[in-house]
Amino acid sequence: MPAAESIPHDPTDHPFEIHHGTVPALTERADRTPASTELVLTPTRLHRRNLRDRLRRANAPQSVFTFAQPLDVARRLAGERGARTECLDRVDRLYHLEVAVREARDHGADWHRDLAVSMGTDLADSAERVEHLRAEVETTTGFHPDRLASLRAAARDIEGPDREDALARIDAAVALQRTLADRTDTAPSADAITRGATRELAAEGQPLWNDVYADIERVTVAGVSTLGATLVDFLGSVGRATDADTELRLHLRHATGEPLAERLPDLCSVERPGATVIEG
Numbered sequence: 001m002p003a004a005e006s007i008p009h010d011p012t013d014h015p016f017e018i019h020h021g022t023v024p025a026l027t028e029r030a031d032r033t034p035a036s037t038e039l040v041l042t043p044t045r046l047h048r049r050n051l052r053d054r055l056r057r058a059n060a061p062q063s064v065f066t067f068a069q070p071l072d073v074a075r076r077l078a079g080e081r082g083a084r085t086e087c088l089d090r091v092d093r094l095y096h097l098e099v100a101v102r103e104a105r106d107h108g109a110d111w112h113r114d115l116a117v118s119m120g121t122d123l124a125d126s127a128e129r130v131e132h133l134r135a136e137v138e139t140t141t142g143f144h145p146d147r148l149a150s151l152r153a154a155a156r157d158i159e160g161p162d163r164e165d166a167l168a169r170i171d172a173a174v175a176l177q178r179t180l181a182d183r184t185d186t187a188p189s190a191d192a193i194t195r196g197a198t199r200e201l202a203a204e205g206q207p208l209w210n211d212v213y214a215d216i217e218r219v220t221v222a223g224v225s226t227l228g229a230t231l232v233d234f235l236g237s238v239g240r241a242t243d244a245d246t247e248l249r250l251h252l253r254h255a256t257g258e259p260l261a262e263r264l265p266d267l268c269s270v271e272r273p274g275a276t277v278i279e280g
Contacts, residue, residue, distance in 0.1 A: 015239025030060035074197035114168035137173035142229035198274030233273035
């Protein structure tokens with residue numbers, strides 16, 4: 001397995017120390033401690049299991065580490081301040097989307113008409129495709145007003161009929177997310193929980209972080225192959241909420257690490273991380 005390569009960066013661009021490599025050197029830092037001092041975040045449970053298996057095979061103690069997914073951390077931080085910690089699962093979200101699409105059709109909503117023309121189908125029978133569209137815009141923008149404005153500007157630069165198709169899909173995704181938020185008391189998606197935690201961190205900063213993770217001296221994010229807007233905003237807020245002595249390491253996969261690292265300054269440049277045109 002190749003060793004992680006540290007990538008220099010300007011700390012004014014983003015708070016991450018970037019490493020190209022799939023596996024952080026946890027065995028070198030393994031220790032028995034009364035409290036965990038390193039928070040290890042992985043995008044999937046499988047990756048977390050692989051890291052723990054490596055430690056077990058090396059007979060390395062694990063008490064110094066707390067393993068979690070970013071959503072787990074977001075839930076703890078959000079819950080600490082009474083924000084939402086539960087969200088619709090995919091099955092429930094598809095049901096609500098199907099109902100929302102039928103209601104929009106019956107009421108002649110502009111976004112429904114334009115999207116039906118764009119997709120060339122009865123949207124009520126295409127809940128999976130509608131959800132894919134909503135999720136794609138959420139991943140790209142986090143429904144942040146500045147990112148949505150940039151996405152719409154890019155769509156307007158497209159020539160021909162694809163221009164109207166692109167704009168219709170953006171408007172539909174926003175309308176669908178707003179409808180989901182209005183229809184339920186829980187968060188519309190897991191990313192919505194994370195954005196809530198980001199807003200709490202942005203508002204309160206280090207006091208909130210210390211209420212939940214006072215003993216953490218290093219945050220390691222491992223196994224990252226994609227960086228959605230919501231995750232970047234959350235991790236950036238974590239970096240700004242921790243004190244100067246807390247390390248924030250981002251381990252990117254070799255295959256995708258370089259383009260992701262190049263995008264980070266732009267992804268981290270938005271003001272009011274976690275803000276949306278819909279939630280909170």
